[in-house]
Amino acid sequence: MSKPLEQNFVELLEQHQNIVHKVCRLYTNNYDAHNDLFQEITIQLWKAFPKFRGDSKFSTWMYRVGLNTAITLYRKSKRTINTQQFDTVQFKISAEEYDSTEEDQLKLLYNAVHQLNDIEKALVFLYLEDKNYKEISETMGITEVNARVKMNRVKTKLKTILNP
Amino acid sequence: MDELELLKKDWVNSDAKFEKKSASQIYPMLLKKSSSIVKTLFYISIAELVFWIVINALPFVMSDTYRAKHDEMYNSNWFIILSVLSYAIIILFVYLLYKSYKSISVTDSARRLMKNIIKTRKVIKYYVLYNLIMATVSMIFGFYYTSKHDPKLIEKIEHFNNTQFMVMVGVFALVTVIFVTIIWLFYKLIYGILLKRLNRNYNELKKIEV
Numbered sequence: 204m205s206k207p208l209e210q211n212f213v214e215l216l217e218q219h220q221n222i223v224h225k226v227c228r229l230y231t232n233n234y235d236a237h238n239d240l241f242q243e244i245t246i247q248l249w250k251a252f253p254k255f256r257g258d259s260k261f262s263t264w265m266y267r268v269g270l271n272t273a274i275t276l277y278r279k280s281k282r283t284i285n286t287q288q289f290d291t292v293q294f295k296i297s298a299e300e301y302d303s304t305e306e307d308q309l310k311l312l313y314n315a316v317h318q319l320n321d322i323e324k325a326l327v328f329l330y331l332e333d334k335n336y337k338e339i340s341e342t343m344g345i346t347e348v349n350a351r352v353k354m355n356r357v358k359t360k361l362k363t364i365l366n367p
Numbered sequence: 368m369d370e371l372e373l374l375k376k377d378w379v380n381s382d383a384k385f386e387k388k389s390a391s392q393i394y395p396m397l398l399k400k401s402s403s404i405v406k407t408l409f410y411i412s413i414a415e416l417v418f419w420i421v422i423n424a425l426p427f428v429m430s431d432t433y434r435a436k437h438d439e440m441y442n443s444n445w446f447i448i449l450s451v452l453s454y455a456i457i458i459l460f461v462y463l464l465y466k467s468y469k470s471i472s473v474t475d476s477a478r479r480l481m482k483n484i485i486k487t488r489k490v491i492k493y494y495v496l497y498n499l500i501m502a503t504v505s506m507i508f509g510f511y512y513t514s515k516h517d518p519k520l521i522e523k524i525e526h527f528n529n530t531q532f533m534v535m536v537g538v539f540a541l542v543t544v545i546f547v548t549i550i551w552l553f554y555k556l557i558y559g560i561l562l563k564r565l566n567r568n569y570n571e572l573k574k575i576e577v
Contacts, residue, residue: 276403344478
């Protein structure tokens with residue numbers, strides 16, 4: 204690999220790394236697992252980078268590789284036995300933005316999302332990232348109509364988890 | 368407020384909360400080895416290829432009598448044809464494996480990626496199945512050949528009555544079945560564990576499309 208390609212890649216990843224962090228946030232629940240998945244997604248992105256033609260946005264391309272790694276390629280590492288709660292480790296919550304009621308509600312919501320299966324999480328992820336149903340259907344390989352139907356079911360499922 | 372909308376609000380604002388990786392942290396990551404299931408599948412398929420080639424070659428290397436018999440058998444035309452055919456089948460499997468590995472792309476849609484991985488696994492499965500069938504056939508053929516041509520064995524079974532002969536055939540068949548079943552179960556276990564999550568996710572996607 205030539206140096207400029209590597210440099211170009213690292214710069215793009217550094218700039219868009221939040222996408223990878225967000226995928227890791229949905230699919231892992233501790234610090235070590237988060238970093239492990241981040242590492243694997245980085246490798247997959249790097250391996251696929253020479254074929255990235257730039258006809259789609261780098262971020263759009265990252266969504267696909269990131270999700271595919273999380274739901275298909277990634278094998279959970281054996282060394283991820285840290286049981287610390289995700290939110291207390293991975294996030295630097297500052298005092299001024301801390302709102303206990305909303306924070307509690309969000310914690311419940313994130314916990315509910317963690318209870319979804321891998322595919323449902325992927326749909327929620329794309330929805331949270333404001334992707335339209337066409338993009339969701341293309342990323343997942345399902346039809347637009349079915350993506351919409353499934354998304355509605357996921358919303359209902361989340362409601363049921365939150366209000367049993 | 369819709370639950371997901373509240374989540375979305377937080378999601379959009381969560382960017383600043385992640386521990387940012389610097390370029391100097393990202394560079395070493397590029398050099399690390401992937402631990403993806405495709406890589407594991409690749410190593411397993413190589414191991415399967417080598418394993419069966421070694422199993423087939425082992426008697427030839429280990430035993431002089433086998434080698435002598437082997438050389439003798441090579442005089443028969445149909446044995447040569449069979450050997451050429453078995454090498455051709457190995458080459459065909461290597462080609463199919465190569466082709467299906469090439470078709471696996473992380474930039475495909477989730478469903479297509481899963482489908483291609485499952486297809487690759489199937490090629491390995493058929494290779495193992497082919498070898499198990501060949502092993503069974505060889506064992507039966509070998510047994511039949513020995514019972515007809517090996518003077519020591521002929522001498523022993525000459526005195527066998529029908530029941531004794533049937534018992535011997537039965538024991539031999541049982542050993543063959545146990546041998547084949549153990550290998551098959553071992554194989555199912557490896558792939559069962561490795562691809563459990565992938566199969567579950569693929570079925571979930573298929574369910575959405577029904």
